[in-house]
Amino acid sequence: MTIDLQRLQQVASDAYAQYSTLSGGENASYIPFLASVPSHLAALAIVTVDGDIISQGDAEFRFALESISKVCSLALALEDVGPQEVQDKIGADPTGLPFNSVIALELHNGKPLSPLVNAGAMSTVSLVKASDRENRWLRILDMQQRLAGAQIALSDEVNDSEQTTNFHNRAIAWLLYSADAMYCDPMEACDVYTRQCSTLLNTIELATMGATIAAGGINPVSKKRVLTESNTPFILAEMTMEGMYGSSGDWAYTVGLPGKSGVGGGILTVVPGVMGIAAFSPPLDPVGNSVRGQKMVAAVAQQMGYNLY
Numbered sequence: 163m164t165i166d167l168q169r170l171q172q173v174a175s176d177a178y179a180q181y182s183t184l185s186g187g188e189n190a191s192y193i194p195f196l197a198s199v200p201s202h203l204a205a206l207a208i209v210t211v212d213g214d215i216i217s218q219g220d221a222e223f224r225f226a227l228e229s230i231s232k233v234c235s236l237a238l239a240l241e242d243v244g245p246q247e248v249q250d251k252i253g254a255d256p257t258g259l260p261f262n263s264v265i266a267l268e269l270h271n272g273k274p275l276s277p278l279v280n281a282g283a284m285s286t287v288s289l290v291k292a293s294d295r296e297n298r299w300l301r302i303l304d305m306q307q308r309l310a311g312a313q314i315a316l317s318d319e320v321n322d323s324e325q326t327t328n329f330h331n332r333a334i335a336w337l338l339y340s341a342d343a344m345y346c347d348p349m350e351a352c353d354v355y356t357r358q359c360s361t362l363l364n365t366i367e368l369a370t371m372g373a374t375i376a377a378g379g380i381n382p383v384s385k386k387r388v389l390t391e392s393n394t395p396f397i398l399a400e401m402t403m404e405g406m407y408g409s410s411g412d413w414a415y416t417v418g419l420p421g422k423s424g425v426g427g428g429i430l431t432v433v434p435g436v437m438g439i440a441a442f443s444p445p446l447d448p449v450g451n452s453v454r455g456q457k458m459v460a461a462v463a464q465q466m467g468y469n470l471y
């Protein structure tokens with residue numbers, strides 16, 4: 163598809179102007195670090211499969227990847243064990259419950275259903291092939307970096323803030339273990355999962371992750387193949403079903419694109435074969451999605467006619 167870059171630039175600029183100062187929502191407060199990020203920050207970035215970059219606002223500000231990291235570990239697990247094993251051991255259905263729900267596990271005999279909720283993400287981390295804890299972490303970090311085409315670092319500040327407050331996730335990891343849905347030491351999976359959420363990146367790098375998936379696994383900035391092409395539809399399907407948590411259905415209904423949000427305020431959306439669209443702004447709605455981010459991404463998708471359905 164040929165993209166009219168001038169029009170895209172105008173649409174991005176309009177979306178940013180209209181929604182980047184919208185009121186409403188609150189920073190995540192259950193992780194102390196996230197509560198301290200300035201709420202006024204806002205950014206929108208687009209990276210096309212040809213490597214063209216458009217950005218608006220605080221697009222170079224580095225924020226915590228949080229739940230969007232679940233897409234990266236899913237991508238690595240698909241490379242390591244293949245789509246069948248991911249579907250059999252984790253699943254591909256929405257839970258219909260909050261991202262850290264214990265009830266969702268209880269209702270399905272301990273099967274997490276989706277790699278994009280906390281339980282499924284820790285189970286996914288445990289499926290990644292690794293010789294030990296550090297190797298598991300470094301392989302996941304490496305996947306984040308290759309998808310983004312950038313150096314991505316762990317924030318000790320975010321990680322300390324999460325590791326000292328993640329008791330609920332530790333309990334979920336043990337529940338998974340008791341249901342035979344954990345494939346490495348449960349505290350190793352919880353630790354590595356917490357670290358993968360605690361890396362920092364900017365909105366352009368996030369959009370590049372989306373562009374890499376959009377391009378069938380070749381990073382349009384680094385030009386390197388990161389994913390097996392046939393694995394990318396499985397990532398997009400999981401994002402469609404659970405990427406925006408309790409509003410994944412509404413997102414599909416109104417925007418019509420696979421998306422993934424994080425409580426750091428980031429949102430990643432993929433237009434398959436065309437581009438990654440990312441946004442960042444810390445205030446979240448009650449399900450955990452950035453209020454301004456959703457509006458900015460939706461405006462670009464709608465103005466450009468990118469609804470897949």
Ligand code: DON
Nearest residue numbers: 228229261359423424425450
């Ligand atoms: O596990 C947690 O609670 C966080 N580290 C990440 C959760 C998250 O981003 C959920 N997103 N909307």
